[in-house]
Amino acid sequence: MVRHFTFIIFVVLGFLQGCAPVEEKTEEMDKEEEKPVEKVDQHSFAIPEEAVMTFLDLYIEVDFSEKVIKGTAKITFENHSSNRLFLDTKGLFIESVKVGDREVKFTLHEEIPFMGSALEIEIDTFTNVVEVNYKTSADAPALQWLSAAQTSGKRHPFLFTQSQAILARSWVPCQDSPGIRFPYSATVTVPKNLMALMSAENPQEKNDSGIYHFKMSKPIPAYLLALAVGDIDFKSLGSRTGVYAEPSMLKKSADEFEDLEKMLTAAEKLYGPYKWGRYDLIVLPPSFPFGGMENPRLTFATPTIIAGDKSLTSLVAHELAHSWSGNLVTNATWDDFWLNEGFTVYFENRIMEEVYGKEIAKMLSLISYQDLQAEMEGMNYSEDTRLKLNLKGRDPDDGMTSIAYDKGYYFLKLIEETVGRENWDAFLNQYFSEKEFQAISTEDFLAYLKENLLDKHPGAEEKLKINKWVYSAGLPENCPVIQSDKFEKVEMEIVKFMDGEKARNLNTNKWTYQQWVHFIRKLSDSVSISQMSELDLAFHFTNTGNNEVLFEWLMLAVKKEYKPAYPKMEYFLKSVGRRKFIAPLYKAMAENPAQINLGKRIYKQAKSNYHFVAVNTIDTYFSEQ
Ligand code: BES
Ligand code: ZN
Numbered sequence: 001m002v003r004h005f006t007f008i009i010f011v012v013l014g015f016l017q018g019c020a021p022v023e024e025k026t027e028e029m030d031k032e033e034e035k036p037v038e039k040v041d042q043h044s045f046a047i048p049e050e051a052v053m054t055f056l057d058l059y060i061e062v063d064f065s066e067k068v069i070k071g072t073a074k075i076t077f078e079n080h081s082s083n084r085l086f087l088d089t090k091g092l093f094i095e096s097v098k099v100g101d102r103e104v105k106f107t108l109h110e111e112i113p114f115m116g117s118a119l120e121i122e123i124d125t126f127t128n129v130v131e132v133n134y135k136t137s138a139d140a141p142a143l144q145w146l147s148a149a150q151t152s153g154k155r156h157p158f159l160f161t162q163s164q165a166i167l168a169r170s171w172v173p174c175q176d177s178p179g180i181r182f183p184y185s186a187t188v189t190v191p192k193n194l195m196a197l198m199s200a201e202n203p204q205e206k207n208d209s210g211i212y213h214f215k216m217s218k219p220i221p222a223y224l225l226a227l228a229v230g231d232i233d234f235k236s237l238g239s240r241t242g243v244y245a246e247p248s249m250l251k252k253s254a255d256e257f258e259d260l261e262k263m264l265t266a267a268e269k270l271y272g273p274y275k276w277g278r279y280d281l282i283v284l285p286p287s288f289p290f291g292g293m294e295n296p297r298l299t300f301a302t303p304t305i306i307a308g309d310k311s312l313t314s315l316v317a318h319e320l321a322h323s324w325s326g327n328l329v330t331n332a333t334w335d336d337f338w339l340n341e342g343f344t345v346y347f348e349n350r351i352m353e354e355v356y357g358k359e360i361a362k363m364l365s366l367i368s369y370q371d372l373q374a375e376m377e378g379m380n381y382s383e384d385t386r387l388k389l390n391l392k393g394r395d396p397d398d399g400m401t402s403i404a405y406d407k408g409y410y411f412l413k414l415i416e417e418t419v420g421r422e423n424w425d426a427f428l429n430q431y432f433s434e435k436e437f438q439a440i441s442t443e444d445f446l447a448y449l450k451e452n453l454l455d456k457h458p459g460a461e462e463k464l465k466i467n468k469w470v471y472s473a474g475l476p477e478n479c480p481v482i483q484s485d486k487f488e489k490v491e492m493e494i495v496k497f498m499d500g501e502k503a504r505n506l507n508t509n510k511w512t513y514q515q516w517v518h519f520i521r522k523l524s525d526s527v528s529i530s531q532m533s534e535l536d537l538a539f540h541f542t543n544t545g546n547n548e549v550l551f552e553w554l555m556l557a558v559k560k561e562y563k564p565a566y567p568k569m570e571y572f573l574k575s576v577g578r579r580k581f582i583a584p585l586y587k588a589m590a591e592n593p594a595q596i597n598l599g600k601r602i603y604k605q606a607k608s609n610y611h612f613v614a615v616n617t618i619d620t621y622f623s624e625q
Contacts, residue, residue: 039441041333042392043166044177045109045118050082053175058186062196062229064157067145070135073173076182081125088169088176088222090116091137097121098131114395116169132173141612142167144287150609151230151285152303153246156194158230160284160300162293162611165334165396168222179332179439181219188212190229197244197282199226199295204234204242216296218276219437221330226295228282237261240274245283249303253283256306256313259355263317266354271324271347272429275436279320287577289611291315294322294344302578304547311513311546314352314364321347324432332441334396338387339440342408346416349409362484363514365413369482370521372406376475379403385473387411388442397613411469413480415449418464419457427453442470490518497531498524503538513546520552532562542568551581558588558595566598574606579614582606583621590621 046052053075060071077085089108097106109118121130136143146158161171169176188196192210195203200216228244235254236242238261245253260281268274281299283306292315293300299319305312325343345368353361379385379401387407389399416424430452440448446466454461468476493506511519520541536542541553542565554572557565573582589599600622607615 039179039332039439041177041179043115043334043396044175044180045086045088045115046175046177046180047082047086048175048177048180049080051077051079051085051123053077053180053182055182056172056174056184056186056225058172058184058188060186061189062159062191062227064145064159064191067138067143068136069140069143069171071133073132073134074129075132075174076129079123079126079128083123083125085121085123085127085130086175087119087121087132087173088116088166089119089134089173090167090170091140092117092119092170092173093135093137094119094173095133095135097133099123099127099129104130114397115166119173134173136171139612140170142170144289144611146230146285146287150287151246152248153231156231158228158246158285160228160230160288161226162289162300162613163225164223164293165337165400166223168225171227172222172225174222174225176222178221178223178330178334181221181330181437181439183219184214184216184225186214188214188227188229193231194229195232197228197232197298199224199298201277202244202280202298204236206232218296220296220327221439224294224296224327226293226298226300228284228298228300230285232282234280238264240264240278242278242280243283244280244298246285249283249306252306252308253281253303256308256310257281257316259310259313260316260320262355263313263320263351266351267317267320267324267347270350270354270425271432274323275328276323279323281316281319286575287609287611289577289579289614291578291580292319294319294326296323296327302576304576304578304581307513307546309546312548314348317351317355318344318348321351328437329432329435330439332439332444334391334399335389336440336442337389337396337399338404338408339442339445341404342387342412345405345409346412359484359486360512360514362482363486363512363518365409365482366484366487367514367517368406368409371402372410372475375402375406381474383473385475387470397616407469407475410475410479414464414469414478415453417480418460419453423453423457446470486512486515487518490515491522494519494522494524497535498526503531503534506538508539513549516544516546516549517552520549520556523556527556527560529560529562532556532560533564536564541565547576547581551585554585555588558585558592561594570602573602574609577610577614579611579617582610582614583617586618587621596622 055076057074060069062069094108097104105122107120111117142161142163144160148155148157151158166176168174186198190196190210195206196212198214200214203212231246232244233247233250234242234244235250237257241260241264243253243257264274264279276297278297281301283301283303286303288302291302305315321344325347326340331337331339349361349364352364376385384399385403391399465476465478497503497506544550554565554569586599586603589595
């Protein structure tokens with residue numbers, strides 16, 4: 001007991017002191033459980049070897065006036081004869097903890113930056129259920145409370161959660177580690193005119209009581225706990241698919257995601273049966289900080305992918321793919337994040353190829369390559385450009401760069417090219433089915449890959465240079481090269497334009513949005529303001545309805561100080577909260593002395609619309625000045 005207490009102090013101090021003592025956790029667990037080192041999650045206070053959650057039963061009320069969630073989390077766990085249970089919390093007020101009718105003692109340990117506070121509950125060695133009565137804080141980072149004015153209908157407030165990576169603990173006391181899975185049920189009370197949805201079996205209509213019951217019968221990690229509450233309607237898209245949105249967004253959303261059922265069928269054809277029953281989407285208000293979030297059974301999506309022509313639905317293919325890579329086979333710790341995202345980008349690309357053809361898939365691969373180059377450079381080829389990360393003592397959000405996505409993708413693409421697509425696909429099918437509902441570390445995956453694929457292909461292992469990809473910074477020289485005729489055409493038109501051809505005479509017939517993105521990215525650094533005006537006049541970039549194209553154009557506008565696009569940029573920054581779009585624009589302004597004040601002014605006015613994770617990123621740009 002005493003030894004254990006010192007041990008937790010070590011863990012706590014470790015985070016305060018740049019972390020050397022955190023290794024204590026690793027070493028102790030190794031000795032006790034012979035668990036591989038790499039599986040120890042440094043971002044959770046849970047000690048699963050002692051007591052590990054097996055079920056969550058949630059009874060909560062959503063209070064819009066106080067901006068809090070309050071209620072009870074009834075936690076069932078497997079107790080390995082321990083007299084204490086550790087849960088993760090962040091900013092939670094713990095009112096009481098009960099075992100049956102009896103209140104038990106608990107300690108809420110000191111708050112550690114970004115980690116939150118360990119909740120240590122005193123139990124008997126045979127206890128296996130506790131009830132935690134709690135309330136969230138008004139600034140819980142997982143929760144974004146929107147006023148009616150911040151919604152598209154303007155009449156009702158809205159709430160959504162974002163639990164990944166380690167924010168679930170700020171709205172549910174739980175063991176918030178990707179290696180710990182549990183099914184859950186929930187009873188959620190909301191204002192009578194609103195609907196509640198979760199990452200679970202969902203209602204398709206509002207009810208009169210404002211009380212909703214949920215069940216997720218498959219075990220999921222805490223980062224996939226999700227809740228959305230608002231004035232929401234549903235429209236079916238196929239036998240297993242549908243879309244939820246605010247009423248004024250529903251028709252547009254349903255039209256945009258018309259191909260959802262087709263994508264689901266394509267995904268199953270590639271990598272085996274979909275294990276979660278239904279697959280629905282919810283289109284959230286524009287302040288949602290991500291493009292999408294793969295909450296099981298109900299992907300959360302940004303409205304910025306509604307372009308009116310289904311051109312941005314690769315994002316849906318991505319979130320759908322997570323139903324296998326991520327939700328079924330899950331990264332063991334946030335250091336293994338590439339196992340979630342790299343596989344998902346690969347799978348997304350295969351779905352896109354299946355549904356929309358090879359050319360589109362190749363263009364997406366090339367955009368991913370460009371993103372990768374830019375990210376590597378921006379990160380100075382630091383250690384964080386390795387696939388296997390070391391986030392010990394840091395906020396896992398720091399490791400969530402496009403390295404995991406794009407370098408991960410190219411590594412898997414290389415394996416595909418090395419062993420042949422047919423063998424690779426067979427391997428992936430087997431991997432997803434044998435490892436379903438399990439947490440996998442990078443090392444687990446590499447061992448499995450060797451045994452089940454590489455050993456059957458002599459020479460493959462040497463060719464891949466696995467250690468370079470996984471454990472070294474930068475991009476290995478054997479990275480696959482993708483060629484796209486459509487992008488080559490774009491490059492030819494750029495040459496013509498730079499040689500003096502009029503913009504309106506360029507051959508841009510039937511270009512896809514990926515071609516436009518490529519066009520803007522590739523415009524030489526020497527493009528002049530007057531050339532930008534000419535392009536804008538011919539192609540209406542400042543007024544495009546495609547947000548990917550708009551974003552590239554606004555980035556160029558900031559770089560070149562092309563002022564005619566500034567009112568649009570300001571409007572965009574004030575109406576959208578998607579971090580991928582807004583953070584680079586602010587960063588570009590912050591880095592240019594001539595524009596930093598503009599950036600600061602807009603940020604000050606827009607900030608209240610942004611989610612915690614976006615603010616957390618953007619604050620760093622302006623505070624360093
Ligand atoms: N799971 C991620 C979002 C995420 C990652 C949230 C890490 C919190 C921490 C999601 O699947 C994702 O990758 N979204 C991307 C879109 C995708 C098409 C690359 C996004 O939001 O931009
Ligand atoms: Zn993803």
